[in-house]
Amino acid sequence: MLKGIKLRLYPTRAQEGQLWQLFGNNRFVWNQMLAMAKARYKNNPGSRFINEYGMNNLLKTLKTEYLFLKLSDSTSLQVVNHQLAQAFSMLFKHRGGQPRFKSRRSAKQAYTGRFPASKQLVVAKHRVKLPKLGSIKTSKTGQLVDGQIKRYTVSHDATGRYYLSLQVEFPEPKSLPKTGVQVGIDLGVADLAITSNGQKYPKFQAPWEEKQGITWQRKFDRRKRQAKVNVIQWNHDKAHLIKLELNDYQNWQRARKIKARYQQRLANRRKDYLNKLTTQLVKVYDVIVIEDLKVKNLMHNHHLAKSIANASWYQFRTMLDYKCQWYGKQLIVVSPNYTSQQCSKCGFQSGRKPLEIREWTCPHCGTHHDRDINAAVNILHKGLKAVQ
Numbered sequence: 001m002l003k004g005i006k007l008r009l010y011p012t013r014a015q016e017g018q019l020w021q022l023f024g025n026n027r028f029v030w031n032q033m034l035a036m037a038k039a040r041y042k043n044n045p046g047s048r049f050i051n052e053y054g055m056n057n058l059l060k061t062l063k064t065e066y067l068f069l070k071l072s073d074s075t076s077l078q079v080v081n082h083q084l085a086q087a088f089s090m091l092f093k094h095r096g097g098q099p100r101f102k103s104r105r106s107a108k109q110a111y112t113g114r115f116p117a118s119k120q121l122v123v124a125k126h127r128v129k130l131p132k133l134g135s136i137k138t139s140k141t142g143q144l145v146d147g148q149i150k151r152y153t154v155s156h157d158a159t160g161r162y163y164l165s166l167q168v169e170f171p172e173p174k175s176l177p178k179t180g181v182q183v184g185i186d187l188g189v190a191d192l193a194i195t196s197n198g199q200k201y202p203k204f205q206a207p208w209e210e211k212q213g214i215t216w217q218r219k220f221d222r223r224k225r226q227a228k229v230n231v232i233q234w235n236h237d238k239a240h241l242i243k244l245e246l247n248d249y250q251n252w253q254r255a256r257k258i259k260a261r262y263q264q265r266l267a268n269r270r271k272d273y274l275n276k277l278t279t280q281l282v283k284v285y286d287v288i289v290i291e292d293l294k295v296k297n298l299m300h301n302h303h304l305a306k307s308i309a310n311a312s313w314y315q316f317r318t319m320l321d322y323k324c325q326w327y328g329k330q331l332i333v334v335s336p337n338y339t340s341q342q343c344s345k346c347g348f349q350s351g352r353k354p355l356e357i358r359e360w361t362c363p364h365c366g367t368h369h370d371r372d373i374n375a376a377v378n379i380l381h382k383g384l385k386a387v388q
């Protein structure tokens, strides 16, 4: 079982310099190979595209010419070739655009290498050892115990922080004990999840982070606009000898960083909340029935609140999906049609009800329903019928 794990990295000043050299090396190889492929095509449009193997051969020549490439983990340069070959094959299949040259200016910088199976990554509780870089301080490494590292990616993003993303292979998890309980779950806007047995789990909320995120997004947009105007005006005047560049605007760059940090913190907290919720559900229930989100989404996508809820729904569904697989439980997905219109007791179709109607009484059998719980019960029935 492969898992993705992301740690913070705290490089020293010297290591930071080294990292930027390695980011640069990867970009250099990417840009060189891409330029070569383009020139080759231009000279002879009929020539065959150089594949990954061919690029790896060229890499050997590049390395003798540009000695700084030897500072890199050589597997990371091969990964660049692999990614470029992949980008080309997507292009030829008309599933992706032209690969583009990479810029030193872009906020996101990264390189990926294959981690040698014979080496140990974790050297202490807060330290890992990476090829060419040596020992680096990290956030806690506890979750890596008994995992085998396959690939590692070192990155720097708009938050101005460094991260280590790992692809780790873990032994298959043990199935959770069976409880014999089945449940239907309705996904809502006010409450994230409502179960057929009447439990309501509130939606994820972090008002302070949300507000800060919006405020800084606005500041970012405003400063960016202002910087653009300034640059155009300055550069338009031919008397100025020095050309200004957008990235010279420090307060804009600062806003970009702060904005990215709030947005990231929000995403992390949501992920954490959903992780706890889904783990709990998978522990308690053997069979979980939910609605197909695609259809649900299409029906109501003009609601702003819904589109925000969507992000949570998809993550919730994805987590349930893989956790059910890991722990030997069953997830059934049903179409959401009529689940909120039908009486779960007698099956009477009472027609479409606007969202503000939270409770209703069935005109046929007289049962009083909570809208969401009734829908969850219908979802459960539908799911159980589908697998009979």
Ligand SMILES: [Zn+2]
Residues within 6 Å of the ligand: 343, 344, 345, 346, 347, 348, 362, 363, 364, 365, 366, 367
């Ligand atoms: Zn009824």
